[in-house]
Amino acid sequence: MLEIKKIRKNKVEIILSLSKRNVKNIKSIIYNLIESDDKRKKIKSRYDNLNSQYNLSSKEIGINIKHGNTAKIEALKLNNSKIKEEIKKINKDLKSIEKKIFDILITIPNIPNENVPEGNKEENNEIVFQSKSSKTEIPLLPHWDLVKKYKIIDFELGNKITGAGFPVYINKGAKLQRALINFFLDEAVKKGYLEIQPPILINENSGFGTGQIPDKEGQMYKVENENLFLIPTAEVPITNIYQNTILDIKDTPIKNVAYSPCFRKEAGSWGSHVRGLNRLHQFDKVEIVQIVSPEKSYTVLNDMCNYVESLLENLKLPYRKIKLCSGDLGFTSAMTYDFEVFSPGQKKWLECSSVSNFETYQSNRANIKIKLENKSKVLAHTLNGSALALPRILASIIENNQSKNKIKVPKVLIPYTGFDEI
């Protein structure tokens, strides 16, 4: 959520950059917001003033009770009851204007960083890097055929037990999953990330803190009667560890890594183009999260991207790095790089990581601050990225490493799998 103070200060720039993001009527939204905030200030001032009068009067009653001035007490009580009525009324006004402001604020997405390419179409995304794809003579099978052939993932079983989008990993398929998770966790820990295993159910407040609620509430599975949600990503519990905290600058950067299963309803995004591991309701992911002081966040974004690239290189997968344009940016992000691995069986690129800087958008919601050297407190910048999401990586691994009768396991994974081919 954007900070109202910043909006007031930089309204022209903000209107300009949000209009690049497809936000309709942004100018009138912003002006409406500022007008409402002006109103709020006036009401707040009146409200405080009345409360002050009321408090004084109550104290006076106390003093008069001690001295037994019955007549005066009654007069003061009468006066107080009048003030109280007005306080009640003004309190209503204050609450309603605050709610109005809040309701507007949560509909406004983050402001894209100035270096984000402008545009609303996929073509406006900037391909920063792309591996040269290796050409092979033999026809390559898509992963949904390979997993059947080698009996490592069973989609039918998943349908039976749960429903579509919940695959069952079997034998070397299951081991490969476990190997990838351990490999990703170990690599992150080597880079100084603290390993965390978070709850995979979160409450409403945490969902709000990272921006899933209310914007993407419909994409999360809700536990009936408990008011809890299955996490769509470990970003939610991990970032919310720090909700309502003031971090000392000395304790930053916060670098956390977590493996978790992720659950997404993916409502509306299902179609014939979605097959196999391309899109699932449940999948595994290792997520890295950093919380840093504002001036460092873009350096950190780069570091995180470099780290993700190093994983892809270690796995020897053809990949590309894409800088998302303003129109493609997630609601809460100020800048995002996507990483895609090549699927030769499908002849298309599959997103396997998304690394974002949210600047203060999440920290303002979750109330995460940093106390600087000079003791001033500022909203922290939060960042996160997949490092990595498993299913598409697994798809790409088996498709890229297939030969006629086997699939070679990437070298770095062999110590983790205990076998070198499937």
Add this chain to the structure above:
RNA sequence: AGAGGAGUGGCAGAGUGGUCGAAUGCGGCGGUCUUGAAAACCGUUGUACCGCAAGGUACCGGGGGUUCGAAUCCCUCCUCCUCUGCCA
């Protein structure tokens, strides 16, 4: 799950209806002293909002209520501890 107890400032801990935003101790910060450090002593030390400022308002787990007045009384929810039960 049942019974009982408890949730107060960074921590510890007082306060059970009236200048309580809250004693005290520890910690933190600033200073005096010291060649330096420690000790001692003095001062300072929460967050948000309104206000140019002076100052004001709100917050004692969350929400609601009683009262002229609530950290203190009542209701409700959450969390923690103890005992009983159940269980991976």
